[in-house]
Amino acid sequence: MNAYDKALASSKIQQLKAQLNPHFLFNNLNTLDQLIEEDKDKASHFLHHFSELYRYSLITSEKKLVSLKEEIQFTKSYFKLMEEKYSGYYSLEINPENIESEALVPPFCLQVLVENAIEHNLGLIENPVHIHISISENIQVTNNKITKQHKKATGGRALKNLSTQFALLGNENIVIEDNDTHFKVTLPFINKTEDV
Amino acid sequence: MYEILIIEDEAPARKKLNRYIKQTCNSYKIVGELETVAEAKSFLKQTQEIDLIFSDIELRDGNVFEFYKDLSINCPIIFATAYNEFLMNAFEANGIDYLLKPYSIERFSNAWDKFIRLKGGPSVNYNELIGTINRLLRDSQENSIEYKEQFAIKTHKEIYFLKVEDIVCFQADNGIIFAFDKKNKRHIMPQTVFKDIELFLDPKKFFRINRSESVQRKFIDKIERYTKNTVSIYLNSKSKIVRTSQNNTGEFNVWLGI
Numbered sequence: 001m002n003a004y005d006k007a008l009a010s011s012k013i014q015q016l017k018a019q020l021n022p023h024f025l026f027n028n029l030n031t032l033d034q035l036i037e038e039d040k041d042k043a044s045h046f047l048h049h050f051s052e053l054y055r056y057s058l059i060t061s062e063k064k065l066v067s068l069k070e071e072i073q074f075t076k077s078y079f080k081l082m083e084e085k086y087s088g089y090y091s092l093e094i095n096p097e098n099i100e101s102e103a104l105v106p107p108f109c110l111q112v113l114v115e116n117a118i119e120h121n122l123g124l125i126e127n128p129v130h131i132h133i134s135i136s137e138n139i140q141v142t143n144n145k146i147t148k149q150h151k152k153a154t155g156g157r158a159l160k161n162l163s164t165q166f167a168l169l170g171n172e173n174i175v176i177e178d179n180d181t182h183f184k185v186t187l188p189f190i191n192k193t194e195d196v
Numbered sequence: 197m198y199e200i201l202i203i204e205d206e207a208p209a210r211k212k213l214n215r216y217i218k219q220t221c222n223s224y225k226i227v228g229e230l231e232t233v234a235e236a237k238s239f240l241k242q243t244q245e246i247d248l249i250f251s252d253i254e255l256r257d258g259n260v261f262e263f264y265k266d267l268s269i270n271c272p273i274i275f276a277t278a279y280n281e282f283l284m285n286a287f288e289a290n291g292i293d294y295l296l297k298p299y300s301i302e303r304f305s306n307a308w309d310k311f312i313r314l315k316g317g318p319s320v321n322y323n324e325l326i327g328t329i330n331r332l333l334r335d336s337q338e339n340s341i342e343y344k345e346q347f348a349i350k351t352h353k354e355i356y357f358l359k360v361e362d363i364v365c366f367q368a369d370n371g372i373i374f375a376f377d378k379k380n381k382r383h384i385m386p387q388t389v390f391k392d393i394e395l396f397l398d399p400k401k402f403f404r405i406n407r408s409e410s411v412q413r414k415f416i417d418k419i420e421r422y423t424k425n426t427v428s429i430y431l432n433s434k435s436k437i438v439r440t441s442q443n444n445t446g447e448f449n450v451w452l453g454i
Contacts, residue, residue: 026297027278037212086205
């Protein structure tokens with residue numbers, strides 16, 4: 001197994017663990033339970049996004065890279081679930097909205113950054129966290145920072161994994177910019193012709 | 197009216213709690229719906245008048261046990277969470293039940309019933325207990341007042357008083373009960389059955405050793421084995437000797453504490 005496969009495997013395991021995490025799983029089922037009562041269309045949509053999350057993990061388990069379009073779709077599904085729980089606290093904007101690019105990316109690379117932004121920042125109605133994904137000559141994921149008073153102990157493993165994967169893909173490294181107000185990660189496009 | 201606090205960071209979970217509370221409880225007021233550790237901490241520092249807290253455990257900005265372990269919360273807490281990894285902490289923090297998400301209305305109302313039971317339970321039992329103690333105290337006082345210090349003995353000429361403390365024993369003979377005093381003098385009791393006399397006697401002092409005889413503890417000089425299952429009792433400087441019946445010997449020994 002080469003180094004990239006190792007890093008990829010590690011990232012996938014982490015992702016699966018996150019999805020099998022009982023908190024994630026059962027909290028989402030509890031949300032679904034409420035939505036069934038409240039609004040059956042909403043419930044159905046929620047269930048659809050929830051399924052997509054698990055399906056994506058299964059489909060990508062055999063793939064080293066996925067299309068950027070698929071990754072964006074997956075990230076949106078993930079965000080929809082979060083939005084149902086923390087409505088108005090977080091926003092996700094993707095520019096441009098419709099991507100023509102046939103670019104390939106490591107699976108989960110955008111989703112983990114969105115997850116991190118939600119996990120590490122305490123968005124509130126009056127002060128929401130805006131997550132912005134911008135795709136041009138590279139991919140930039142930016143969010144404003146709202147620091148939590150009580151910080152959870154997190155290892156930053158997702159970011160480290162991402163960094164390793166990109167480094168091993170051979171092009172450029174990812175760039176992390178962290179200042180007082182904003183957190184920004186820049187992911188380079190992968191040279192498609194390169195065999196990974 | 198129950199004042200209820202909800203600590204839960206996910207909107208649908210809060211709605212579900214609200215819905216279940218509405219379905220289960222007739223009279224309540226939601227005094228707050230808090231989403232973060234920071235909010236909950238400052239709210240609980242100021243407010244003490246809460247009857248029940250529904251609480252998630254892991255909030256977006258931390259774990260609720262950060263404040264449950266510091267603040268002294270007096271009201272019961274029903275935890276509603278996805279996973280039971282904090283079960284022990286929950287019991288240490290006034291937790292009375294633990295709802296695992298997604299929980300059903302049946303499971304919820306069980307938890308609610310438990311809250312009602314625990315809330316109503318102790319005070320009622322406490323009152324009952326006090327009542328029982330009072331009644332027992334009263335009864336025992338009444339009884340001790342009822343014990344006679346002396347019996348009125350009638351003869352054809354006079355009525356005189358025989359002090360209970362001087363009575364060595366009672367003996368029944370052909371439907372008459374005689375009391376023997378310490379001078380071994382015989383007195384005819386006005387009562388004709390033991391039961392009527394025993395009503396006025398302290399059972400700690402007098403004991404029925406057989407169908408027709410009763411003795412006072414302080415006049416017992418010694419006891420001696422008579423048959424396998426009976427004893428002879430020497431009373432009042434051995435002026436009187438009586439015997440227990442087979443049936444009463446065991447109890448007599450217990451009464452004497454031997």
